[in-house]
Amino acid sequence: MGTNSHSLFSFPFAITIFIIFFSTFSLTEANSTLGFSVDLIHRDSQSSPFYNSSLTHFERVSNALRRSQSRVHYFSVACMSSEQASSEVIAIGGVYVMNITLGTPPFNILAIADTGSDLIWTQCMPCTDCYKQTAPLFNPKSSSTYKDVPCGSSECQDFPRSSCSDNDTCEYSVLYGDRSHSHGVLATETLSLGSINVPGIVFGCGFDNGGTFSGDGSGIVGLGGGPVSLISQMNSSIDGKFSYCLVPMSSQNSKSSQMHFGDNAIVSGLEVVSTPIISKSPSTFYSLTLEGITIGRQKVQLNSDSSSSPNAFGNIIIDSGTTLTYLRSDFYDRFEAAVKTTVKLQPASDPLQMLNLCYRVGDNFAFPIITVHFTGADVKLNPINAFVKTSNDVACLAFAPANTIAIFGNLAQMNFLVGYDLIKRTVSFKPTEC
Ligand SMILES: *[C@@H]1O[C@H](CO)[C@@H](O)[C@H](O)[C@H]1NC(C)=O
Ligand SMILES: *[C@@H]1O[C@H](CO)[C@@H](O)[C@H](O)[C@H]1NC(C)=O
Numbered sequence: 001m002g003t004n005s006h007s008l009f010s011f012p013f014a015i016t017i018f019i020i021f022f023s024t025f026s027l028t029e030a031n032s033t034l035g036f037s038v039d040l041i042h043r044d045s046q047s048s049p050f051y052n053s054s055l056t057h058f059e060r061v062s063n064a065l066r067r068s069q070s071r072v073h074y075f076s077v078a079c080m081s082s083e084q085a086s087s088e089v090i091a092i093g094g095v096y097v098m099n100i101t102l103g104t105p106p107f108n109i110l111a112i113a114d115t116g117s118d119l120i121w122t123q124c125m126p127c128t129d130c131y132k133q134t135a136p137l138f139n140p141k142s143s144s145t146y147k148d149v150p151c152g153s154s155e156c157q158d159f160p161r162s163s164c165s166d167n168d169t170c171e172y173s174v175l176y177g178d179r180s181h182s183h184g185v186l187a188t189e190t191l192s193l194g195s196i197n198v199p200g201i202v203f204g205c206g207f208d209n210g211g212t213f214s215g216d217g218s219g220i221v222g223l224g225g226g227p228v229s230l231i232s233q234m235n236s237s238i239d240g241k242f243s244y245c246l247v248p249m250s251s252q253n254s255k256s257s258q259m260h261f262g263d264n265a266i267v268s269g270l271e272v273v274s275t276p277i278i279s280k281s282p283s284t285f286y287s288l289t290l291e292g293i294t295i296g297r298q299k300v301q302l303n304s305d306s307s308s309s310p311n312a313f314g315n316i317i318i319d320s321g322t323t324l325t326y327l328r329s330d331f332y333d334r335f336e337a338a339v340k341t342t343v344k345l346q347p348a349s350d351p352l353q354m355l356n357l358c359y360r361v362g363d364n365f366a367f368p369i370i371t372v373h374f375t376g377a378d379v380k381l382n383p384i385n386a387f388v389k390t391s392n393d394v395a396c397l398a399f400a401p402a403n404t405i406a407i408f409g410n411l412a413q414m415n416f417l418v419g420y421d422l423i424k425r426t427v428s429f430k431p432t433e434c
């Protein structure tokens with residue numbers, strides 16, 4: 001993707017604003033739980049730095065489906081590799097962007113919010129080899145709170161693929177499967193998001209980064225379940241809780257999706273259903289157990305043979321950065337057959353030639369409810385969760401087959417408050433007008 005000449009924000013101006021108005025909560029005494037929220041900006045919405053105004057709506061849909069497919073590929077590689085290798089290959093191309101600041105005085109960073117990876121990193125000065133970035137680069141020398149992580153520290157020793165340089169700095173490398181990579185030093189910094197300031201967050205200060213990253217973003221905020229993710233690092237101060245509410249595609253230009261932490265992330269009420277998070281390797285991914293799916297009167301179950309095998313637990317990853325929902329091929333085929341016999345609309349071929357099962361539709365979007373059965377949690381998907389329009393008069397099933405992995409994607413999660421509780425080890429769903 002090319003870069004665009006306009007600057008996202010004027011840095012000296014932003015600094016001035018911050019010096020005058022910056023007053024935030026500090027987590028130095030992090031024994032009590034705090035609640036705070038931030039916007040999650042969909043990469044294809046008008047407020048996103050990735051927004052390309054010359055694309056049509058359906059070109060954006062097409063791009064989203066393509067990115068979804070390549071993300072499945074990275075997840076597959078990560079899950080198939082050995083544990084050691086899998087921590088090096090992480091999913092790329094998340095869908096939501098988050099506005100954070102790093103350092104003192106605070107420096108703005110627009111980073112991809114990624115539930116499929118752990119490390120927080122940004123491009124740093126002095127770069128030996130950085131990709132071209134629209135926004136200014138983070139300069140560690142301009143921050144009074146920046147510290148290199150020493151080699152002997154547990155932060156360095158525990159980090160997968162870290163190495164020590166001669167001068168006692170801890171270097172890291174991450175690879176994203178398609179030869180995209182970030183290489184640099186591990187450091188600690190004050191990170192702020194929403195209304196709070198978190199000191200001592202370990203992050204990667206990347207001086208050699210490249211591949212398919214877009215110049216409009218300046219890094220990644222890893223929200224996965226592994227030890228170096230933002231969530232794990234804030235663990236006790238947010239009581240292991242975060243949630244998000246994703247706005248449907250049709251309203252993304254009028255309002256922003258939200259992510260909540262700590263006390264703001266509690267999901268409660270009569271309509272809440274919860275399912276266990278299964279501990280699996282790699283710990284980055286949030287794995288749930290899918291038992292079956294109902295459409296109309298047909299309940300399609302995962303094979304009873306396989307449900308008694310250990311692999312049946314944690315058989316699907318929940319991810320906000322994958323657009324479609326992916327099912328193992330054999331199960332997908334049986335589910336698709338059930339959709340075909342239940343939906344009485346006129347079949348059509350996908351104008352984008354990406355999805356398997358499509359129908360001719362008018363303006364109304366009348367499809368049967370599809371209920372996804374996780375262990376202990378029946379999640380009722382509305383038509384906007386299960387079907388996607390790929391042209392003005394065609395809507396397609398927003399599910400696809402995958403050989404090695406299953407992923408519960410973001411279309412399926414729109415208009416639900418989805419809450420993660422890493423102490424109780426549950427994910428909860430509550431139907432919500434986001
Ligand atoms: C925006 O989309 C147009 C049309 O596909 C493309 O030619 C152009 O390179 C895109 N611009 C950016 C910045 O990606
Ligand atoms: C990120 O935050 C800064 C400072 O509040 C603001 O100027 C900027 O517009 C925000 N960027 C986006 C994409 O919301």
Ligand SMILES: *[C@@H]1O[C@H](CO)[C@@H](O)[C@H](O)[C@H]1NC(C)=O
Nearest residue numbers: 148164165166167168169207
């Ligand atoms: C430490 O060494 C690395 C290369 O091994 C170099 O890139 C870096 O600038 C050095 N850092 C300091 C603080 O001297």
Ligand SMILES: *[C@@H]1O[C@H](CO)[C@@H](O)[C@H](O)[C@H]1NC(C)=O
Nearest residue numbers: 226227232235236239240423
């Ligand atoms: C998070 O905190 C809880 C309770 O304070 C603890 O049991 C758990 O091990 C911590 N998890 C991580 C990843 O640090």
